[in-house]
Amino acid sequence: MxxxxxxxxxxxxxxxxxxxxxxxxxxxxxxxxxxxxxxxxxxxxxxxxxxxxxxxxxxxxxxxxxxxxxxxxxxxxxxxxxxxxxxAGLPAEGGTVRLGWFASAGAVLLPRAVAALRRSHPAITVTTREGTTPALVRALRAGSLDLALISSAPPFRPPDAESPPLALQVLAERSLLLAVPVSHPLASGDSVDIAQLHGQSWIAAQSTGADQLMGVWPGLDERPRIAHTARDWLAKLQLVAAGCGLTTVSASLAAAAPPGVRVLPVRGGPRERRRVLLARLPGPLPEPAARVAEALRAAVESG
Amino acid sequence: MxxxxxxxxxxxxxxxxxxxxxxxxxxxxxxxxxxxxxxxxxxxxxxxxxxxxxxxxxxxxxxxxxxxxxxxxxxxxxxxxxxxxxxAGLPAEGGTVRLGWFASAGAVLLPRAVAALRRSHPAITVTTREGTTPALVRALRAGSLDLALISSAPPFRPPDAESPPLALQVLAERSLLLAVPVSHPLASGDSVDIAQLHGQSWIAAQSTGADQLMGVWPGLDERPRIAHTARDWLAKLQLVAAGCGLTTVSASLAAAAPPGVRVLPVRGGPRERRRVLLARLPGPLPEPAARVAEALRAAVESG
DNA sequence: TCTGTGGTATGCGTGATTGTCATGGACTTG
DNA sequence: CAAGTCCATGACAATCACGCATACCACAGA
Missing domain, CATH: 1.10.10.10 (Winged helix-like DNA-binding domain superfamily/Winged helix DNA-binding domain)
Incomplete structure (x- = not known):
């Protein structure tokens, strides 16, 4: 004992x-x-x-x-x-920041922020890794990450109920968007009505249990037809480009959509808002981590 | 590796x-x-x-x-x-200060400071232990003490040469004194001349090797006659009172001399100055330890 | 209801750790 | 030189911590 x-x-x-x-x-x-x-x-x-x-x-x-x-x-x-x-004679590891991110942040937000940071603060080393929200939150609490980009959907609950509560900062709040093949009839307009989504084929993420089905537009009152499932964003978007189905994308991904894919807003249903949060343990933020947080904010705003 | x-x-x-x-x-x-x-x-x-x-x-x-x-x-x-x-559900051990002290500080300085502190700051717990200078310094560096009272003799070198250097504060600088039996011829005056110390019997501390001989007046040009050796101050002073010999005492001990012992300054030789230092690891001092340091300073000055 | 699929716990055998005992070497001191 | 200090190390024993196999539990789906 x-x-x-x-x-x-x-x-x-x-x-x-x-x-x-x-x-x-x-x-x-x-x-x-x-x-x-x-x-x-x-x-x-x-x-x-x-x-x-x-x-x-x-x-x-x-x-x-x-x-x-x-x-x-x-x-x-x-x-x-x-x-x-x-x-080992190495200098204290003060200039390294460990950043975690959710998958959709990897396409645009993360590379943009890291690149900008390398120009503005070359002394800061950023190591990053991808993970799901619970994995990132646990990593923060276990001290193996300094910062984590996580996404949040209404009702915007904190990602865990532990104490001390994580320090959260909203970097952006945007609408969920829809990725459609350019060859698809829906791609002709500047937006899509929710009624038009009936009977479509979808490209979904692996539904790992309790998580709600990702990739299918939420709130549809039918059982969606899942044509393909894929974890990787590039794969999903290429499947869309190939006309295999539709999928949802977060706004932070829109800029990285490959040719053959159009990204459109959806009219009609409730507003599907998504937040990008920057999470960390409460307490004072070391200098280099603060610079990284700053770069992430800038990268979000410039997008 | x-x-x-x-x-x-x-x-x-x-x-x-x-x-x-x-x-x-x-x-x-x-x-x-x-x-x-x-x-x-x-x-x-x-x-x-x-x-x-x-x-x-x-x-x-x-x-x-x-x-x-x-x-x-x-x-x-x-x-x-x-x-x-x-x-275990105990509160964080924030209010406890671990203080080390050299033997002569135990008679007057330490009890006075601790008693005053208990009155002025009852929430602070002080645990203390006695030790030699090297032992106390090692304990500071090993983190098992917060503060240490040590004594220092000319040329007042720092107690160790390690890095980072200890933070040292001089609490007092006083002359070394001589304890004589009241029945002794030397006890009649208000001071003793160094020439009168020739041929006297001495009560010394255990000479543990490299340490210079403690208890005998320093700088005598004869081989001193050691009648008794004792580690304990009470024993040494009682031996003095019993007329078994003379010994040196630090000024911080003078107030605690038992009846039968007179404490006198010595004229003639070089000034035998001794400093009482408060040592600690460099860096910010936690609040309760600062209160203890303050009480020690006050106790020194009121003596 | 039965079976498959996540997950965690545990009995058992084996090899690595980590102690004690006893001894030896380097050195100082009387 | 003998006796005391200190640290290192070979031999041995007990314990620990691992892998393997298996048991167990809760749930999902046919």
Missing amino acids: DLQEASLVGLRVFREVAERGTLTSAAAALGYTQSAVSRQIAALERAAGAQLLERRREGVRLTSAGHVVLRSAAAVLDQIDAATREL | DLQEASLVGLRVFREVAERGTLTSAAAALGYTQSAVSRQIAALERAAGAQLLERRREGVRLTSAGHVVLRSAAAVLDQIDAATREL
């Missing part, structure tokens, strides 16, 4: 689990078996004298004790990282 | 070693064998990819890599402590 008996590997495993959300995927990421991870977590819980994870059907969630330990684990592991670098 | 492979026990052992100055005493303190400590250090050095300790005849000293690791180790272990407390 004393965290003192914890081990560094235990903490590392725990952080990975907190970030991935399941023991199994954490194990895969660490090159362990699921069994080893399960044991490490059990040992850490024994050391902490409290349950750290709430086992649920679809994985695990942190308990409040779990959050306490996660915060410590992140601090401890960062400290060790810093010492490792210092021992 | 990666500190990542270090273990928490390794770091804990290393901190203890850094604080004690020898593997052997660290082992005793931790309840390990010297051999186990040696192996832990070896493992940590292997993980760090650098030698952390410089082995010397009288123990070990930290190398520069060792200081890097020590700073990290202290931070990591403190972090774990904090998490342990938080898990």
Whole structure:
């Protein structure tokens, strides 16, 4: 019943689990078996004298004790990282910002911001990675990201209910748009009426369970016909260009639509607004991260 | 060659070693064998990819890599402590200040300051412990003390040459004094001439090696006759009272001399000045520690 | 209802870690 | 030189932590 008996590997495993959300995927990421991870977590819980994870059907969630330990684990592991670098004679890793982003931000917003930043602040290194909203939020909380671009749909709930609440900043609020092949009859006008969407073929994202179906215009009162599913935006848009179906795109992607695709607004239904948020842990923002946030704001506004 | 492979026990052992100055005493303190400590250090050095300790005849000293690791180790272990407390539901240990002191400060200065503090700031808990200058300095650097009272003699060199240098503040500078039995011929005057010290019997502290002989008036050109040696101040002063010999006392002790002992200045020789310093790690001083420092300053001045 | 598919826990055997004990080497001091 | 300090290391034992296989649980879908 004393965290003192914890081990560094235990903490590392725990952080990975907190970030991935399941023991199994954490194990895969660490090159362990699921069994080893399960044991490490059990040992850490024994050391902490409290349950750290709430086992649920679809994985695990942190308990409040779990959050306490996660915060410590992140601090401890960062400290060790810093010492490792210092021992290796490298300068303190102060100029690197780790940024996470949701898939649609990767086409336009992210490259534009990073490019601008490289010109204006060449000393800042930005490393980024893509992820879903829950994955990005967990990564923020596990301390493996500094900033995360996430998207949010009405009713614009915060991405998690943990404490402390994440610091959120709305970068943009735009309407959801529709991608149609230029050869498609709907492509002739400057907008599409929602009634015209009946009976169309759709190109959807992998519906990973609880997530609402992405790619199909929301609120249709029919069962949509899914012609193709694809995770990748380029694939989806090329499928659209090839006339295989329609799909929804966020406004931040419109500028990157390939030839053969028209991006149009939809009239008629309720306004389908989407927000682009910049999320981070509360607290003071280090200088380089603030510059990155600034560049992201600029990139959003210039689009 | 990666500190990542270090273990928490390794770091804990290393901190203890850094604080004690020898593997052997660290082992005793931790309840390990010297051999186990040696192996832990070896493992940590292997993980760090650098030698952390410089082995010397009288123990070990930290190398520069060792200081890097020590700073990290202290931070990591403190972090774990904090998490342990938080898990146990205790409030953050913000109101406790750990103060170290040199033996002569224990009689008057320390009790006075602590008593005053308990009246003026009852919320602050002060835990203290006695130690030699090197032990206190090591404890500061290992993060197991917040403040340390140390004494310093000319040429008033800093207590260690490590980096970053300790923050030092001179609380008082006073002359060394002489304790004589009231029954002793020298006790009749208001001061003693250095010439009168020839041939006297002395009560000295344990001369633990390199330390200069404590208790005997410095600079005598004869080999002093040591009648008794004692570590404890009460014992030494009672021996003086019993007429067994003379000894030197710091001015901060004068007020606590028992009956039967007179404390007198010495004329003639070079001025034997002694400073009382308050030492701490550089950097911002947390609020409660600042209050303790203030109380110590006040206690010195009111004496 | 049965079966497949996510996920986590656990019994068992094995190899690596991490201790103790005992010993040895380098050095200082009386 | 003998005795004391200190640290390092070979031999051994106990424990730990892993992988494997399997059990378990909840849910989804035919």
